Amino acid sequence: MMIKVHPDISGIKPYIPGKPVEALERELGITGSIKLASNENPLGASRKALAAIRRGLKKVRYYPDGAASELKAALAEKWKVTPAEVMIGNGSNEIIELLVRTFLLPGDEVVMASPSFSLYALMVGTAHAKSIQIPLKAGRVDLPEMVKAVTKKTKLIFICNPNNPTGTIVRQSEVRRFLSRIPKRILVVFDEAYAEYASDPEFPGSVQFLEEGAPLMMLRTFSKLYGLAGLRIGYGISRPEVVDYLNRVRQPFNVNLPAQQAALAALTDEDHVAKSLEVNRAGKAYIYAHFDKMGVTCLPSESNFICFSLSGSDPKVGRDVYQALLKKGVIIRHLGERHLRVTVGLPRENRRFIRTLKEVLLRRGK
Numbered sequence: 001m002m003i004k005v006h007p008d009i010s011g012i013k014p015y016i017p018g019k020p021v022e023a024l025e026r027e028l029g030i031t032g033s034i035k036l037a038s039n040e041n042p043l044g045a046s047r048k049a050l051a052a053i054r055r056g057l058k059k060v061r062y063y064p065d066g067a068a069s070e071l072k073a074a075l076a077e078k079w080k081v082t083p084a085e086v087m088i089g090n091g092s093n094e095i096i097e098l099l100v101r102t103f104l105l106p107g108d109e110v111v112m113a114s115p116s117f118s119l120y121a122l123m124v125g126t127a128h129a130k131s132i133q134i135p136l137k138a139g140r141v142d143l144p145e146m147v148k149a150v151t152k153k154t155k156l157i158f159i160c161n162p163n164n165p166t167g168t169i170v171r172q173s174e175v176r177r178f179l180s181r182i183p184k185r186i187l188v189v190f191d192e193a194y195a196e197y198a199s200d201p202e203f204p205g206s207v208q209f210l211e212e213g214a215p216l217m218m219l220r221t222f223s224k225l226y227g228l229a230g231l232r233i234g235y236g237i238s239r240p241e242v243v244d245y246l247n248r249v250r251q252p253f254n255v256n257l258p259a260q261q262a263a264l265a266a267l268t269d270e271d272h273v274a275k276s277l278e279v280n281r282a283g284k285a286y287i288y289a290h291f292d293k294m295g296v297t298c299l300p301s302e303s304n305f306i307c308f309s310l311s312g313s314d315p316k317v318g319r320d321v322y323q324a325l326l327k328k329g330v331i332i333r334h335l336g337e338r339h340l341r342v343t344v345g346l347p348r349e350n351r352r353f354i355r356t357l358k359e360v361l362l363r364r365g366k
């Protein structure tokens with residue numbers, strides 16, 4: 001006899017992570033592959049963070065500080081808030097899960113954009129709640145349509161800014177207008193996993209809106225710019241009462257000791273941050289220039305990845321090109337139909353991606 005499972009759970013489409021290099025190389029018997037599929041920092045973690053991890057390893061027989069007090073204090077100082085407004089999670093993914101588990105009742109509604117980060121809908125499904133997906137407008141999150149989608153059942157709104165997978169942003173003035181139209185009983189979650197990469201001066205200051213009284217939570221991560229994806233650590237900033245509820249629901253030792261120490265050190269390494277941003281800026285410029293020459297269309301990205309589309313009459317072009325790149329050891333993401341996403345890598349990785357994409361497109365054209 002098989003154990004019975006609720007249809008909301010059996011209906012969940014599992015999260016598809018970027019293919020790991022090792023898995024691809026084992027499958028195809030190849031070596032020297034590159035992964036530009038999960039928006040990690042191609043420079044890796046800073047030396048300061050790596051040294052902190054080594055120090056942390058010496059203490060792994062002890063439980064970590066369940067309250068992550070030192071890190072909370074550092075983040076509170078960085079954002080000019082109190083430690084009670086800071087939530088530390090096992091990746092920002094954990095905070096997304098905690099939000100859903102803490103605040104949703106079966107049948108509640110959660111408004112989000114589509115396409116956006118797939119984990120929101122997945123998590124909402126686990127809480128037997130309903131995702132209301134609002135299509136992007138010209139590749140951007142459509143805030144006015146999100147306002148219209150709010151009902152009495154709406155509890156949460158997820159806004160991914162910059163949006164994954166498009167890399168586009170919503171700006172300060174439109175967010176202000178949006179927040180003024182959202183009932184205060186709804187928690188608006190700004191998932192800013194890629195915000196550090198955004199250079200638009202109109203990128204919204206969500207903590208400022210929080211200070212002005214908007215019920216929101218800002219999510220950030222150490223997985224992207226700070227290069228610590230493998231350690232699993234992220235954070236959120238919100239009202240103390242929101243943080244308090246999430247802390248009641250989380251596991252007591254949700255964030256491991258080396259992760260806490262690495263995150264603390266990473267925050268102080270301004271040189272590494274500056275270098276990482278410059279590698280990303282130059283890499284984007286290189287890829288844009290080549291896409292332009294190749295006639296590949298893309299959305300201008302405020303992030304560390306680029307969403308691009310292929311032309312041609314064959315609707316399978318996206319999947320075919322994704323697979324042809326895989327066979328040549330270049331891992332990117334197929335988003336569906338003609339759309340793909342590539343993470344900006346090191347200069348040599350970007351060159352290899354462009355060279356391989358050109359080869360693949362040329363072969364298809366023959």
Ligand SMILES: Cc1ncc(COP(=O)(O)O)c(C=O)c1O
Pocket residue numbers: 038039090091092093094117160164191193220221222223229232233234
């Ligand atoms: C928009 C967005 N939010 C959150 C995350 C998860 O980050 P973390 O590694 O902190 O769980 C990702 C990771 O890809 C992401 O793209």
